[in-house]
Amino acid sequence: MSKPVSNRDPSIRVVLQPKDTNSQGSIFGGIILSYIDLAGAVECGKTTKQKVVTVAIKEVQFKAPVFMGEIVSFYTSTKKIGTTSISVHVEVEVLRKHETIEVTEADLTFVCVDEKGKPTPVVLS
Ligand SMILES: CC(C)(COP(=O)(O)OP(=O)(O)OC[C@H]1O[C@@H](n2cnc3c(N)ncnc32)[C@H](O)[C@@H]1OP(=O)(O)O)[C@@H](O)C(=O)NCCC(=O)NCCS
Known part of the structure; x- marks a missing residue:
């Protein structure tokens, strides 16, 4: 699905590399998932400076492929x-021929953990 070019600031923006491609020449879904996880963790950093771990990523559906060299x-x-x-909610978009393509979106839950890896209350930063 395409929509007008966004003027929001993304939490992260990446250019995908040859090592990220599958045999069809498009990007592995797992690569996009790992960046979704990273972007979610960056978003958590706005709430707390504590260590967080990912406990859940809800169903993710890929609506459009991403190709090597594209800015995601x-x-x-x-x-x-x-x-x-x-x-947190993460939306993934790629700019293609002056159009924004919606690639996927995801809902993630992170948990603040102590030095033993046990859940600890969120301390707002
Ligand atoms: C994350 C982890 C510390 C949670 O430990 P736990 O004892 O299961 O935690 P709890 O049951 O007390 O739940 C902690 C919080 O997570 C939430 N939670 C737990 N499972 C969840 C799920 N499947 N979906 C959404 N939220 C979930 C709980 O609702 C709770 O939130 P709240 O305190 O705000 O109400 C533990 O499961 C863990 O270490 N998992 C591995 C994390 C990791 O390494 N991630 C990287 C991938 S390898």
């Missing part, structure tokens, strides 16, 4: 701050 933007927003968890 990961836009994030915080949806909920729980007792120990932070839920």
Whole structure:
């Protein structure tokens, strides 16, 4: 799906490399997932400076392929701050021929953990 070029600032923006491609020449879904995870963690950094780990990534559907050399933007927003968890939404878009293509979106939950890796209450930064 395409829409007008966004003027939002993404949490991360990446250019995908030959090593990220599958045998069809498009980008592996798992590569996009790893950047979704990273962008979500960056979003959590706006809420807290604590260590966070990913506990859940809800169903992700890829709506359009991404190709090597394209600039991919990961836009994030915080949806909920729980007792120990932070839920964020990530939207993935690629700029192609002056159009913004919606690649996918995801809902993730991160948990603040202590030095033993156990959940600990969110401390707002
Ligand atoms: C994340 C982890 C510390 C949570 O430990 P836990 O004892 O299961 O945690 P709890 O059941 O107390 O839940 C902690 C919070 O996570 C939320 N949560 C747990 N499972 C969830 C799920 N599947 N979806 C959404 N939220 C979830 C709980 O609702 C709770 O939120 P709240 O405190 O804001 O109410 C533990 O599961 C873990 O270490 N997982 C591996 C994390 C990791 O390494 N991720 C990287 C991928 S390898």
